[in-house]
Amino acid sequence: MSGSRNERVFDPCASIVLVGCRGAGKRTLGFMGALHLRRRLVTEDHYFEKLTGMSRGQFLLQHGKDLFGRQDVQVFKRMLDNNRTGCIIECGMSSLSEEAQDALREYCRTNPVVYIHREREQIAALLDATDATALLKVDEKHRECSNFEFYNLDDSATQFVGTSTAADSRQPVPSKLLNVREDFTKFLDQITGRGATKAWLESPFSVAAIPPEFRSYSYALRLRLSYLQEMDMELEEFEATGDCVEFIIDQWPHDVVEVVSKQVALLRRKLGLPIIYHVEENPRGQRRRAPEEKDPVDSDLLELGLRLGVEYLSLDLQRDESLIQRALRYKGRSKVIGNYWYMGFGAPPWHDDQHLENYRHAQSLGCDLIRMARFSTGDSPVEHLESFKKRVEQTIPNPRPPLVAYDFSVLGVRTPLQSKILNPVKHPDMDTDQDFLAIISTYRHSYGLEFQQFLLDPLEFYVTGSNVSWSLSPAMQNAAYEFSGMPHTFQAVTCSTLDRLTQICLADTFGGANLAAPFKIAIMPQLKVKSHHATAIGAVNVVLPLRGKTNAILDHANSRNKAGAAQEFFGDNTDWSSIFTCLRRAISPRNYVQPSKTSGLVIGAGGMARAAIYALIQLGCRNIFVYNRTVERAREVAEHFNTWAEGQQLGMTTKPKPGPDGQGQGQVTEICRVIERLADPWPEGYQLPTMIISCVPATSLDGTPPADFVMPVGWLGSPTGGVVVELAYEPLITPLVAQMYAHRDQINPSWVVVDGLEVVAEMAIEAFELMTGRMAPKRLMKEVCRRTWEQQQRGGGDGASGLVL
Numbered sequence: 001m002s003g004s005r006n007e008r009v010f011d012p013c014a015s016i017v018l019v020g021c022r023g024a025g026k027r028t029l030g031f032m033g034a035l036h037l038r039r040r041l042v043t044e045d046h047y048f049e050k051l052t053g054m055s056r057g058q059f060l061l062q063h064g065k066d067l068f069g070r071q072d073v074q075v076f077k078r079m080l081d082n083n084r085t086g087c088i089i090e091c092g093m094s095s096l097s098e099e100a101q102d103a104l105r106e107y108c109r110t111n112p113v114v115y116i117h118r119e120r121e122q123i124a125a126l127l128d129a130t131d132a133t134a135l136l137k138v139d140e141k142h143r144e145c146s147n148f149e150f151y152n153l154d155d156s157a158t159q160f161v162g163t164s165t166a167a168d169s170r171q172p173v174p175s176k177l178l179n180v181r182e183d184f185t186k187f188l189d190q191i192t193g194r195g196a197t198k199a200w201l202e203s204p205f206s207v208a209a210i211p212p213e214f215r216s217y218s219y220a221l222r223l224r225l226s227y228l229q230e231m232d233m234e235l236e237e238f239e240a241t242g243d244c245v246e247f248i249i250d251q252w253p254h255d256v257v258e259v260v261s262k263q264v265a266l267l268r269r270k271l272g273l274p275i276i277y278h279v280e281e282n283p284r285g286q287r288r289r290a291p292e293e294k295d296p297v298d299s300d301l302l303e304l305g306l307r308l309g310v311e312y313l314s315l316d317l318q319r320d321e322s323l324i325q326r327a328l329r330y331k332g333r334s335k336v337i338g339n340y341w342y343m344g345f346g347a348p349p350w351h352d353d354q355h356l357e358n359y360r361h362a363q364s365l366g367c368d369l370i371r372m373a374r375f376s377t378g379d380s381p382v383e384h385l386e387s388f389k390k391r392v393e394q395t396i397p398n399p400r401p402p403l404v405a406y407d408f409s410v411l412g413v414r415t416p417l418q419s420k421i422l423n424p425v426k427h428p429d430m431d432t433d434q435d436f437l438a439i440i441s442t443y444r445h446s447y448g449l450e451f452q453q454f455l456l457d458p459l460e461f462y463v464t465g466s467n468v469s470w471s472l473s474p475a476m477q478n479a480a481y482e483f484s485g486m487p488h489t490f491q492a493v494t495c496s497t498l499d500r501l502t503q504i505c506l507a508d509t510f511g512g513a514n515l516a517a518p519f520k521i522a523i524m525p526q527l528k529v530k531s532h533h534a535t536a537i538g539a540v541n542v543v544l545p546l547r548g549k550t551n552a553i554l555d556h557a558n559s560r561n562k563a564g565a566a567q568e569f570f571g572d573n574t575d576w577s578s579i580f581t582c583l584r585r586a587i588s589p590r591n592y593v594q595p596s597k598t599s600g601l602v603i604g605a606g607g608m609a610r611a612a613i614y615a616l617i618q619l620g621c622r623n624i625f626v627y628n629r630t631v632e633r634a635r636e637v638a639e640h641f642n643t644w645a646e647g648q649q650l651g652m653t654t655k656p657k658p659g660p661d662g663q664g665q666g667q668v669t670e671i672c673r674v675i676e677r678l679a680d681p682w683p684e685g686y687q688l689p690t691m692i693i694s695c696v697p698a699t700s701l702d703g704t705p706p707a708d709f710v711m712p713v714g715w716l717g718s719p720t721g722g723v724v725v726e727l728a729y730e731p732l733i734t735p736l737v738a739q740m741y742a743h744r745d746q747i748n749p750s751w752v753v754v755d756g757l758e759v760v761a762e763m764a765i766e767a768f769e770l771m772t773g774r775m776a777p778k779r780l781m782k783e784v785c786r787r788t789w790e791q792q793q794r795g796g797g798d799g800a801s802g803l804v805l
């Protein structure tokens with residue numbers, strides 16, 4: 001048996017077709033998808049009108065049902081044919097006809113055709129009852145003529161950002177669609193294959209940039225469907241308790257497709273981790289199924305996982321050959337983990353050639369990873385497993401698929417550290433009776449053991465600057481270390497000389513530092529290795545040591561959490577990315593950035609203002625306005641970005657460029673413009689701002705009066721509202737935040753306000769992930785952030801706890 005051709009890897013630019021029942025959300029998703037991938041949205045109705053010169057309703061009236069039917073299908077086929085690349089195509093009612101469905105099936109050979117699946121109750125609530133029953137019945141056909149599936153999860157059960165509601169009740173509530181957009185854009189990144197590359201290019205040290213199998217240590221949280229269906233825990237409680245989730249299907253309710261699709265969607269949304277999708281052949285405690293019963297069902301379920309675009313498909317290579325071949329043909333961009341489980345007594349010992357043969361066979365099938373687990377009765381010492389791994393390394397040349405191999409017994413996985421990658425783990429509150437691997441260890445425990453066994457080292461992390469004694473970072477970071485089983489420490493060190501900072505960084509146990517003023521800019525010339533974001537902004541706020549043995553980034557990334565002399569230091573800027581994350585999360589689809597139209601406003605001209613401008617640029621905004629009390633400084637910042645943007649050839653507004661004689665000559669491009677006075681009207685010809693970021697202190701600093709910035713009322717007229725991000729949190733309710741709450745309550749409820757604690761928590765989360773390479777316990781860090789701040793307000797808690805050097 002050898003690998004079969006992968007039938008579902010398409011040209012990354014191939015147009016993506018959306019099919020599904022009326023009310024499934026195709027139009028909204030199409031719109032979001034087109035913006036995300038920067039593609040053209042083609043809708044069936046619009047295309048019909050373009051080709052025939054009249055709407056479908058008019059055509060039907062004028063030409064009757066038969067001619068309309070024929071015309072409709074012709075238009076449909078031309079729509080597909082003429083838009084093979086670069087589009088998102090939204091299908092309407094025509095996809096219900098057989099001829100159109102044949103055309104879609106044909107299209108599936110070259111393009112992704114995504115069936116949009118929405119809960120029946122949701123669709124029924126939107127449509128007339130009789131309509132709904134009929135439509136849902138024929139909707140099943142859509143599944144048959146598609147090759148992907150997106151489960152459009154209802155948003156009402158999830159938390160909203162801010163408290164905004166739409167002014168116009170006929171429009172969807174903007175914040176309601178935020179999760180859906182996040183889910184759908186990730187899904188598109190996965191099926192077009194751009195996800196991992198994008199993350200790597202964006203930030204090679206980010207958690208998303210390195211897939212779990214390439215991390216130095218990684219853990220797979222095992223979650224069984226039977227458990228998820230019954231548990232009384234919230235899915236959110238599993239956050240950051242593994243590097244990926246192994247979702248195990250171990251029961252087959254009558255509506256298994258619905259149940260499984262929904263569960264995958266929920267896991268994605270709530271945990272944001274890659275999914276390993278596994279269909280278990282013989283679950284513990286379940287009736288044994290005959291091969292003719294189980295093979296077709298399981299084969300369909302494996303295909304469902306691949307249609308849902310899971311990151312990994314776990315495939316048992318001891319199963320029926322046609323089931324294996326079907327899964328391999330349908331693989332698409334999911335990675336396949338080929339498994340050999342030896343579950344009973346008499347499993348061949350690790351030095352038996354059988355295992356090496358199995359490895360070779362899995363490799364020849366095209367498996368991306370190979371997993372071997374063996375039931376052991378104490379007959380196989382740990383060294384046997386180790387020498388088997390060495391044997392694989394020595395006999396099979398690179399590139400060879402990563403290997404996961406361990407022994408397990410009735411008591412569970414023998415030791416938690418047998419494999420470096422994808423070690424099976426459980427949640428501490430989980431009972432795992434049903435799991436034949438009887439997981440004994442949690443992520444925290446397993447990861448902690450790496451330190452106890454000196455494979456990793458306890459390190460010291462810092463926030464440093466001239467005024468950091470009240471920083472909330474130590475509380476948040478230390479809580480996150482404790483949660484993840486890391487013996488690291490994080491402290492605030494007040495210092496303001498580069499010499500002292502260098503001394504801190506040169507220690508063998510230095511893990512990384514968050515920088516505050518005056519270091520963010522001053523350190524730039526000292527750092528040879530910086531992210532391109534930090535270079536563009538001209539400031540660094542995170543420094544980490546590079547301890548890789550080679551110059552490869554992966555090597556450096558995987559040397560985090562280890563002590564020793566650093567070869568170099570890497571500087572990055574998470575100020576911009578945190579602001580970016582907060583804006584992206586809060587911006588409603590109606591205010592989605594349109595480069596030529598959307599306006600952004602930044603208040604201030606310091607380091608944070610630079611980061612805010614950069615965040616707006618990265619969001620695609622090309623009309624950025626800067627206001628600062630000292631106009632000259634605003635001009636400098638604007639100049640910095642205009643020069644940078646010119647070098648990058650970013651599209652933006654133009655203004656006449658003065659020639660040597662002062663006369664107009666040609667055009668210069670401008671991405672940033674300065675607003676000189678608050679009393680000025682909003683600049684003519686530009687939309688009112690929908691993204692506003694305030695980067696000025698709300699308390700008096702160094703004797704200078706607080707900025708006390710509030711928006712001029714004339715600038716607040718965006719009919720679709722927008723987002724205000726306030727960076728200050730002393731006090732939390734700054735004059736701007738108070739003004740926006742009142743404005744939202746009384747005038748336009750579509751504004752979302754993000755307060756300073758949300759942003760500072762996001763900064764700490766991103767810094768944690770960058771410095772440790774591990775997923776941050778976000779909810780915990782946010783909670784600790786608020787709690788610590790409240791304690792500080794009351795004058796209690798640890799308060800000003802930092803060292804002064």
Ligand SMILES: O=C1C[C@@](O)(C(=O)O)C[C@@H](O)[C@@H]1O
Pocket residue numbers: 463468470471472473514515516541542575760763764
């Ligand atoms: O602005 C901040 C906040 C911070 O100073 C803190 O105290 O957590 C840490 C800095 O790196 C970051 O840029």
